Amino acid sequence: MTFVRRLAALLCLLFFVIAASVARAQTVSTTTGAINGTVTDTTHAVLPGVTIALSGPAVMGAPTTVTDQNGFFRLPSLAPGDYQLTFELSGFGPVTRAGIHVSLGFTATVSVEMSPGSVAETITVSGASPVVDLQSTNVTTHFDTERLASLPGSRDFWAVVAQTPAVSMSRVDVGGSGALTQQPYTAYGLTSGGGVNRGVVEGIMVNEGAGGGGSDLYYTDYGSFAEIAVNAVGNTAEMPNPGVLSQFITKSGGNTYHGTLYADYENDAMESHNIDASQIAAGVTGSNVLSASDTNRLSTFKDFNADLGGFVARDRMWWYGAYRRTTTGQRYPTLVDDIQDTWVPVGTGKVTYNFSASQKFIGYFQHADKSQPDYLGAIQILGGRTTPAIMHADAVWNSHFPTNVWKVEYNSVLTNALLLEVRGGTYHSVWWRTSKSSAPRVEDTGNNFVSGGVYGINFIRNRPQLNGSLSYSKAGWGGNHNFKVGGEIMRDSVVNPFYGFTSATNALSLFVNGSPSQVYVYQSPSFSQSGVLTDALYVNDTWQLKKRLTLNLGVRWDRQQAFLPAQEGPGGLTFADVGNVITWNNNWGPRIGASYDLTGDAKTLVKASFGQFWLYPGADFASSINPNSATWYRQFRWATDLNRNGVWDPGEEGALLGVSGGAASTALDRDLQNTFTRQVTTYVEREVAANFGVRSGFVWNGRRQVRTTIRADRPFDGYSVPVTIRDPGPDGRAGTSDDGATLTAFNLGAQYVGLAAVNLTTNLPDTANSDYYTWEITATKRETGTWSLLASFAETWSRETNLGGGASFTPNALISTDGGRLVYKTWQAKINASVRLPFDLRVTPIFRHQSGTPFGRTFVATLNYGNATILSEPFSAERTPNINVLDVRSEKAFAVNRSRVVGFFDVYNIFNTNAEQALSVSSGSSFLRPTAITPPRIARVGVKLQW
Template identity: 25%
Template sequence: MRKFVMALGLVVAAVVLLAPHAGWAQSSGVTGQLIGTATDSDGGAMPGATIVATNTETGFSRTAITDTAGFFRLDLLPVGTYDVKAALDGFRTEIKRGARVGLGSSVRIDYILAESAIAEEIVVTAEAPVIETTNPSVTASVGDRAIANLPLQGRDFTDFAILVPGTVAADPSQDGGRGGLNMGARGIQNSFNIDGSNSQSSFFGEERGGTRPPFTFSQAAIKEFQVIQSSYNLQFNASGGVLNAITKSGTNQFRGEVFYYYRDDSFLEEDALGFESSAFDQKQYGFALGGPIVKDKLHFFVSYDSQDYVTPYEARFRDFPEERTAEWEAITGLDYDSETGEIEQTNDADVIMLKLDWQLSDNHLLTLRDNYATQEGENLTSSYSNTGRSNNGLEENSFNSFVASLNSVFSENAFNELIVQYANEERPRTANNTDLPEAGIYGYKGNWGQNQFLPNFLDEDRIQIIDNFTYYMGEHTLKVGTNLDFVAFDDGFYRYGGGSFSYSNWDDFFNDEAYSYTQSFSDYDGAVDFNTNYYAFYLQDEWRTSPNFTLTYGLRYDLQAHDDPKETNPLYPDTGQIPDDTNNWAPRVGFAWDLAGDGKQVLRGGMGMFYDNTPTLLDANAMLANGVRVIRVSERCEFGGCPDYPDRWGSLGDLDSVTPDIFVFDPSFENPETMRLSLGYEREVMTDFSMGVDLIYSETEKLERKWDQNIGDATGELTPDGRPVYVPYYYHSNYEDFDQIMQFTSDAEATYKAVILKARKRFSSGWMLDASYTWSEAEDNDSNERSVSSSSAYPEDQFILNNDWGPSNFDVQHKFIMSGSYQLPWDMMVSGILYIRSGFPYTAMDGRDHNNDGYSRNERAVVETSPGVFFHYNRNTFRQPYYRNLDLRLSKIITFGRNLELEIIAEAFNVSNEDNMYTDETELIDRYGNFNPDFGELTQAGDPRGYQLGLKFRF
């Protein structure tokens, strides 16, 4: 940190001294900005000129006066198209029409005013620049044209984030394949903001609603969004990517649309493994409507989006001895044919949004928005093929977000943005079966009975207050802001409440010889309620050192304030104690240099610190699994004490001794901190076409990981490949009153390097194109997101973390993405997205516990290459195959009069029917020392070619 601050000081000094010597601010997170100059024909400054920008759709207007240097700025402009007029007595008035102000953009418009003895005006078309020459951040925007016209299988606008360089769609073998932002970071290090407010679940550290709901905002409600890969605007804070979106508003014209999209199993081909869905059906429908309540003053917008969805997943128990089916049914009381085979999953959703925009006066704009969403999914807990019906569950979600924002102009130099949000999220989960304890066969060969995670529930209530105040002071633009988040949680997570048996193989199950058994007990129903508050403050100066050089620098402070423990365990007083990290000061500096001063090319860069919050799932787990509120007991059945399947322990009194598992925080635990550098160059190579390159580097420290404090000291013996051997946790070497003591600590690290090449042709002459190639390298020594598992996500040697240094689980070395649309004759349009990336890494695993720490799911394979010579595989040395996908869309518009039109849409996904196979056979050697002949076999297939038809009626 000290070295970074010194380096930051040198950078600031260098750019100040070397930059050629007024102050224009970057725009806010939900609006845009117009900046420019007024000069005479000789280039002299024109002070006192009146600049008026009027939104062509809503009538919203804002006025500025040029200063002594002829500069003007119009801040806090709602996204849209503006006519901008410059007037000064004795000079001809000039109006520039069609200036497009985008989200987070700073658009420059310059005027050369000619003398005129009579009152006259000239009207010209505004030529918006292709590149932005005042923003030091690395950003990319996805506008309303792309959102409306590019192919999309669902209605989740965040899926379009994949269009942005550096973003990566998630690994389907890890979490179902939903999109992510990443930038080499963990998913919990990303940030989602809609209409300037937090759109995240602080509990899970993910987008509000998580990965289960198909969408939480209607695609028809989103105006545009941007992804910030590297931000030097201190208003934002995330080590990964920042997704910043705004919703649509009504205009002075009544406009709306009704839409319907349909797919079923007849629209899908069989996948590469020959599986052909016979029960797939998806319907998506809804409407959007906006218009004036009072013209030029008060406007409304409403949208509704719904999905009816059913799809099968094929459940199968691997290596199941079919000749013993009747015996299995007699023991479990389940029907094998119902438990396996094709099982239907549903995922139904409804979302409604209401929005009002009220221009209270020329200086105040009030916006009210409410978004309410519900979702329900049967058998949605798991899609893994080894999951039987009884091991699945019903998932439900409901979430509401009410946002009020007030943009105010206090004077010619003072502006304020106030945002207040109340949000609520509820996630109840219920189990399909509560009569049987869970049973699982080693090697992911089969799971049935009550899922160990179910039932559970989560209620999350948020009150957020944001205020950003901007003051223009000569060459400087000062910005001070705060973001206060007060979040209350009510969490019920009674893991293992129904009991869970683990078996080494099928024979052991039939012989009732379990490997281990775990069950939890609670006098609190496995529930806890607590609060976590988040405080952020920043001060920023944007200094226009010359007409073509902008320097942005400032300081931000972040604090995550945890709740006090509900109770502590007298046998381990630190239980429930969660330390606050109070030294999160984040200096940042960035610059943007318009090299020739003509707005055609820019050199931008910067460096800064970023801090992330810790998902409060970890807080809840430490408060629940403390040996008091929830008492979790695990037995290795070889030592006796396990019940006979399918029995459970009736109470703690049934046990001879109780040594529970607990979760605790390291007293010195801190939140992750990232230092990031970036340097980029972008140039307009022809009208409406730009090309650029960005270099990004980051180092992250204090990433969370967990380790077991009850592992004993090294015995002095070595594993075959020369690593220390320990005394396992179940001998209670350090704490005899406990079994596993899982401690959350913060000593993991990561690095990220990226080179981004990009080209963009904005829409004109009937077509647009975006293309980029990203080379990146993400490395770390722990990739766990927020694991609260007591049996997995540990480093191989919990005392020597750097032995696990290698490619991150999120490392995608090559990514190419291209999207575009082309207007055909006869009101037809074709558009498409081509996406190619290299595969995610994976590790050759070993089922044996070589170092005797009591864990076998963290061992990398050890192979004897010759007598007495052993080879130990490094982490993540294997790669999944490349992923390739091409989606196309063809549409035809039929007009009915002036304002009525019907759009007929046909979409094809995975047009070339790529297999997109990947493996889940990552164990090279099993716990008995046997080689797995199927290691690396491509056992899972991506989605096959499919089609979708849609209708959209606009009025």
């Protein structure tokens, strides 16, 4: 079915399911919030026919609504911002309610009481905007314009999620040390990547694939957003995935012109040192151009932002534009002879057009282009950008990453109870990486030494998509029902050009602590392609049975069809189109939630939810079963460097250990099912004061039906020959005084050794299931009055599988585990406050405490099928140090004519902690070598101009 036909079918189904009728409803979306409530007189009798006028900076025109026969009103699809409501009815004094704040996905319940007479009563409620959403059972943290503007750090998406309760970062940022690098993070036990989370910019899904670290977003213009909503758990059927739903809404124009200029700067002259002698003794090294004490320091951070918004015609057509350029220079302990310079210019444009009071059109475009001449990463020393591999500038990639996001959106209030939203757009990115050296590639998995050029490879993604929804409500049927029916269609495709090494042998020579081990001989060029088609429908009903009790009932259906276009492999080898590699038609996700107003005053809420969420397979899912592999190679044993030149030469290879690429190397389990996560949440929320709320709750995430790629020619029970291996101890050398105990490992049965590799994508047994249990408490004070606060504590207990795909699918992965599971605990505490002082002064302290990362020491054992990484001790036997970081921003504002100038001064990591954030955990000369050290104290200066 073509893309257009799929869209037509989706819209026809939506209209068929919902019939228009006038009734009460609350309607929010991925880009809006809502206001609803009830109007009564002084005897608490409901008042029908009350006219309600809406006004505010984010309002186009003068929209009004009227209360129904039950005194109920609703104002759906409102952009984030502050609003004012005016209530009028003949025979009653008008009432004005001001300072009502609406956030993304938030329904503000505002009920008023009108008195007989004609005297106007104006009630300013800047201190009384609702903080408890009586309609929702999800857990959301909102970052509005004020909070975003005052948040120091790297000014990116990862700085935002780092402040979100129950989210822990793989690297704690200090003054932009992690800027312009996608950062993996964990929320309620679930780690980013692998189709867990979803990032949505202006309603368009922008995740960079299904796998790979923290690939939840591209590099955006932080200053262009009006609000970011981080929906962590308890999501409705609108969210397909089990993890974090991050929603971004861009600023709009307005009926007045407004703009901002922002600039900040920091460099190493404003920075301390914190690497000490013990860390240098543990293996932190410098080079002839970089001392060991400088390897975790920023060289520079510069950020410039400018935006401007206004109108072409007031209340009819608004426009907004923005530009940002961020530049960083970052030192790494693993990049020993260069500074990693990175720069990203971003341009943004948005147009809003009112066809009428009930119809609106929105157009949006954003372009970013990241350049990074020193992109870190090794090939066989795992870890991606956080690899422990010791590298020089000529051993890493030269990387560029241009991205484009655009959308067009139409929404219409069809009747007082029926809202239509339709949007279409595309996410497009090109990630190309080229080599900077033609020297032969060498990697040592024992001491983490790397030299020589890296191969050239690109990654091109294109994701056109369309989504829409109809919202409708019905009084009666056992209560009041607010229905929302929606769906999406998406074509996600990737092209993966592989150009190989520029060295003559086109090979990777692999050592273990200086001894030859294996060689990977590559074939190039090739142009691997894959994709996935997604069709989805969901229905959600917010059912208010009684005044205090609301149920959220929903179900989502996702259909995913993986495909392989016609493509070309090495040597001109061609592969025909495979339009249907696999289709999942049964990805049903039930959602059940309940919320109860415990005290009846809309201030204390008890809520719970259950949901089943499916992982998004991503366009690269079919790449694991594509005979035209992204990288073609043959893996051989290499025991002797005959001419002792330090690299493999043709003829030195031994037995064939593996093959990547070719028709016989991949297969697909005919009964393959998608991975899902079941989630249960229970929370209590309390509005303890005006604009101040506290919540506490428990979350369980259980990952089931794990899918991965294994070696089908090496079945799990084929590792049946027990052998005794000696733990060589921390030094990695057997026969020394620090040797550990002997362990029982398993060789492959002789009948499986030397077979050609057959990769099988399949579901793993229940041993691969994982469970995560989290308790959280959070306090939130909105930006009103003189102070604001976001404070939280969370603790997670994990039972996580150590069984995986590839080399991890062996009984040797169960050694030193609890029945195949890694059992450990992590925790975190955060305080993000803002205090306004006299004379237009403002102070923003931010404190972050994050527990150290648990780990167990590993060593490499040579078995009859190749090298195996063995866990020598329980996973929680070791832990990196806990991290405590305090940052403070101080601001001074000045009024200049009709503008506002703000100067600010930031200090990051005030106490100059040097806690190691990552260590090399493999036995050998690099064991416990710090690979990521918390950057030292640094200052930043900046200025903002607002008008």
